[in-house]
Amino acid sequence: MTASTETGHPNVLAKAVREGLFAGVISFFMFLLFVGIETYQDINNALVWRTRWGLLAIFVAVAAVGRFLTVGFIKPHLDQRKLAKAKSGVLEISESKSFFHRHFLKIALIFLVLYPFLSLMIVGKQGSLKYVDNFGIQILIYVMLAWGLNIVVGLAGLLDLGYVAFYAVGAYSYALLSSYFGFSFWLLLPMSGILAALWGVILGFPVLRLRGDYLAIVTLAFGEIIRLVLINWTDVTKGTFGISGIAKASFFGIWSFDTGTANNFVRAWGLSASSVYYKVFLFYIILALCMLTAYVTIQLRRMPIGRAWEALREDEIACRSLGINTVTTKLTAFATGAMFGGFAGAFFATRQGFVSPESFVFLESAVILAIVVLGGMGSLTGIAIAAMVMVGGTEVLREMSFLKVVFGPDFTPELYRMLLFGLAMIIVMLFKPRGFVGSREPTAFLKERRAVSGSFTKEGHG
């Protein structure tokens, strides 16, 4: 770390050239068969191959030049900056945080409350539909699901790969009870939560003697069982056709959002007809549900049961040696997490107006779990940010029509969603292995509240 770190030093440049060439050679062989050769069917339907040396050259050049620049210029520059910082004595963890940093949560909440109005003001009614519904509501549903799963995975350390089952139970509870019995949204919302919690307990009983990988597999199976029941129990669930025409939520029974009713919201307020009002209303419902989830999670963490969940994640045997009934503790974690999944499911059903087993595939469970892991297990802020990046990112991809200019007219960016998802996860896990927010806030303190570094907390073994 002496003179050799300086940019332009012959040693560094020589090393950069060497490593650049090396990277070029490796990438040449790596991409030779993948990129350099393409197979296609000719006019006689015979499979023939042709070479794409130009494209291969681009790949190799990007790798070689990229490596050369990284080793030769970027890394020495970063090292130097670090060295300068260390010399000046300013620690990276400085006590004085910026205004934005200190009041981040308040600013975020105010922004969320104003979000529909801002969008109405800036892009108008028709444009707002996209921003309120596709971005706002979609992201908040995943925030809520991830916060619910966070209780099971992040706090209690039980790896649940079938969380979408509870989401499905909530959605179908609302869809079936509302279309068969005509109950209102506000009655069915708590009922869906309770039914999902009940299923959480039913699932919990047999599987809680399992740990780690085994628990993950069984919960995965449970998620599939629920989905297959929904597909095959056609008398009740109408199978893959799904249930359509699910009742909309009303404004606490005062105003309805169904067109043509006497107490229609739009007519009562003398507004011009648009579905955006209903979307804004839904936005506030899911925002309120998210806030409820966050509030309950924060409160429960300070209760003995919440501490027991975290203790369970850290060491189950020690828990038992302290007289904690681990079975009931795990069951409450499962049931609480499932309840929030159920709430989100009921909301999903009323928002879509249509549910089918298609919406509750394993991929959904995986995405929710990925959000929890990326955000940092146990951290509400981190998870909210992760949900925004993952779900919002998917929506943004749909908007990127300019990519068609680059990659040709056949390119549909949303098909590359999973590829980019994976790439994003690898990058985040490389630089932030504990997720966006890896530290843990203690629930009690004597003198000062200090965050616990992620290196001490455990992930739990089921």
Added chain:
Amino acid sequence: MALGTTTMTNDTILKVEHLSMKFGGLMAINDLSLEARRGEITALIGPNGAGKTTVFNCITGFYKPTMGMLTLQRRDGKEFLLERLRDFEIPKLAGVARTFQNIRLFSGLTVLENLLVAQHNALMKASGYTLLGLLGFPTYRRAVDASIEKAKYWLDKADLTDRADDPAGDLPYGAQRRLEIARAMCTNPELLCLDEPAAGLNPRESAALNTLLHQIRDEGVSILLIEHDMSVVMQISDHVVVLEYGQKISDGSPDHVKNDPRVIAAYLGVEDDEVEEVIAIELEGGNH
């Protein structure tokens, strides 16, 4: 000793009768009987693999014994058959707390939180199984204050007050051992089982541990401990039980055990026939 009878005088806290534990074909403990007296420090010693930790795991419910009876009598006269209780009920109902040979702390929780988790059952009841607590009932608030006071008391005893807000995993080894004992004490036990509490401690930490154990005994809590370090055992225990190959070979005061030829043979590793010889000489010497 009047073994096999179920009468228990009030000064016996734990009575182990004809305890056997089999793992497949291995007889880890073979017909072991022992007693621990109230308010005393009882040490369980023996060479490696003698079955000491197995006895502990049977007492604290982590193993179900193949045979035998484990009776615990609480101060108010209530008796519990430990082999019939589930593992978490033993600390909860019978008042037996334990520590582990390889320390098991909640390393991601702070030192204070570790001590609060130990008071889970009392706090759960006070919080009305979470419902009253969520509503902020005053009884729960008072229970929380009391739990913090108790945690402070044991933090002070274990000399950990300065580190109360640090993660438990960040403590040095000796402090982790003391924290594990403090955490066990926060469950309000009547019998504290310590599995090699002095293992890996330097002489100064070891001395601090002795003081802590004496303080715990002076509070009326009986202690059962496994230890390898003979100097610790001889210094602090009132009563020593020696195990070898799952059987008891000696039982009595530290002085008695120290001079028992079978114990010496077990520790120094003498051939079996030599043991007979040593005992014969001993008996002869006694006859003279």
